[in-house]
Amino acid sequence: MIEIDPERLLKDLSTLRSFGAVGNGVVRTAFSDIDMASRRWLAEQLANADLKASVDGVGNVIATTEECSRSLLIGSHSDTQPTGGWLDGALGVIYGLEIARSYTEAGRLPGIGIDVVSWMDEEGTYFSSLGSRSFCGEFTDAELFELPSVQGGSIGDLLQRVGLGETSRSILDHDRYLGYLEAHIEQGPFLEKTGHRIGVVTSIVGVRDFVIRFHGSQNHAGTTPMNLRRDAGMAAVRTIHGLDRMLAATARDKTVWTFGEIRLHPGAASIVPGEAQVHLQVRDSDEGFLDLVTRQVEAHVEDFGRSSEVGLELESLQDAVRAVEMDDRMQGYCAHAAEVLVPGEWMRMQSGAAHDAQILASKMASGMIFVPSIGGVSHDFNEDTGADDIVLGCQVMAAAVGAILQDAAK
């Protein structure tokens, strides 16, 4: 029912890429001048597709179909990592544009529309998933302005600086939405390794972040005998080694854990480190399991601290992301569309990465589809996906959207 135009899709993706292009990659972090410019461009394209489009008070591009009381929300985010790939987020946003435009051209079903969105700051340059959280009503205006930015200062300061301080925000209308559908690159190697072209997402993993701080004594590395040291660096290494073994023994089939940051202070060849800091992140699709792991990490750190000369301090970061299931009906629409277009060449899979759909899922029926990432690479200039897979992903999504709208019209 909705017939997309592959050439127009690839051309628009390429235009969005040109905002912040660096080699094969893109630098278009949230709220940067180039990000704001790309959002104004996107709103123009959506307006040309006969939607009512604007940039709202947190920088979300929201485009609504007028004169309809029910609508399907589709899109993703167009901000990038500091050194990001060209498709992460952008793919789902341009799918939204192309599908809404094709729906308009095909002639809309009476009273049933498509709304398209590009969320602000999914990548957390200032505040992770700020745009989708705002849309889902997670904070009042006053709370929003007080939110601490990862970069220091408040989100209120940031919004004033980019000229959004006085702009009103779009907050979801519960009665309007049939659901939310988001397409994204997989950002992992599964589809490619198993020879599948489409992933239908079953769940998005939850994330637990821990910071462990070690307080020892800074000393001269030549004159301080081993038995008198309180070496924060070695305490960090032993704690990581122990936690890694504990996690390997506890892990479920798809649990992942990462020690992405190890910082020693002062970090010089001839100085016994006085302070150290380690970041541990654990991801799993089962909230109960993540709670269990949290208790185990706490117990392990406490045990180690009791037997160590070095002081340990564990902080469970507040912005934990809860694991969510994708809506069964949404999964069904996507699976059906994939099976019709590429029989046997699609699979159901969990998402190891966080997405705006995780936020939306608490408010409406939500679903996601994935297209393959070449070599599983993402958050990197080398991120890429074949043009045929890009086009196929949009066709599958368009078919799923068409079926959802038709069923809603019945």
Place this chain on the structure above:
Amino acid sequence: MIEIDPERLLKDLSTLRSFGAVGNGVVRTAFSDIDMASRRWLAEQLANADLKASVDGVGNVIATTEECSRSLLIGSHSDTQPTGGWLDGALGVIYGLEIARSYTEAGRLPGIGIDVVSWMDEEGTYFSSLGSRSFCGEFTDAELFELPSVQGGSIGDLLQRVGLGETSRSILDHDRYLGYLEAHIEQGPFLEKTGHRIGVVTSIVGVRDFVIRFHGSQNHAGTTPMNLRRDAGMAAVRTIHGLDRMLAATARDKTVWTFGEIRLHPGAASIVPGEAQVHLQVRDSDEGFLDLVTRQVEAHVEDFGRSSEVGLELESLQDAVRAVEMDDRMQGYCAHAAEVLVPGEWMRMQSGAAHDAQILASKMASGMIFVPSIGGVSHDFNEDTGADDIVLGCQVMAAAVGAILQDAAK
């Protein structure tokens, strides 16, 4: 025979401290404006003590007693760490000034002098022990100018910049020197912990520095399953853990080893580290043992690399410092002086830190004495030593110097 003036000693130490004082500490890194100013001040004080004093072509302050054919060289360095203590180096330099001055005042032995020195850049801001290496003839002028600076560029550029490019260097005269004596704060906790007031140094440890680099694959921490990761950070942690156990099993009584630097790239919570770098430093007073440890480290890293998905690369840094013994006769003079002044309250000990005496020891009979460091603290603004210990150290050194000069006059 040489009677020092405690008040004058403490006053001169305090004046030198005022060059670059920051709170209780001092910032007077080699070749900085404040370092150069302090060296001109020091040369003036030495000239006032009837020595021929100047700043040479690498910034060494060298003061010689004229009209004598044989001399004892005494001193230390007056440059500091980036955030240094007020006594590290400065103590031994001002001891030199006070002892030479007192010797002049007491009336010199015919033909036998004291030369005083403040070496340049012992701390290695640009090139470790540059001044004493220069004096010992480790490089020609051409080689000196080509030396790479730790800060980038060459030592030649640096010397031009501070106006020493055309100044000639003092190179040691083998026939002149009876030996070299250096006093220093201990920079460790032994004297204080064992209730001793003077340390007579038996040897200075050798140092071996290793950098281990890990080459893995940078990946998304959510979407990359554990069994497909090439995590450079975890490879670093496992290597450190293994090397630490190996070193603990091999170590002699006073061997020390330090992993002072661990760097992950990119070092972000949600990214599997693609690269890591670790610095290992091992110190021991036995060169043969250090060579053995080097072979063991090489074998361990090679073994780990063979069984790891991550590539490992070991670099033994070129500027290894060789362990040296202090001269027996010099030790004897210092021990005798200490036993006369504080019977039973002195000890023989090795130096875990490197010193200019390590460089001088290959060219002439060299000795060192230590005074206690409060809390074992050094390379830190909080470094300190009690005034009574400062005065005692100078009296012990003056007595040792007096005995050396008298024996030489016989």
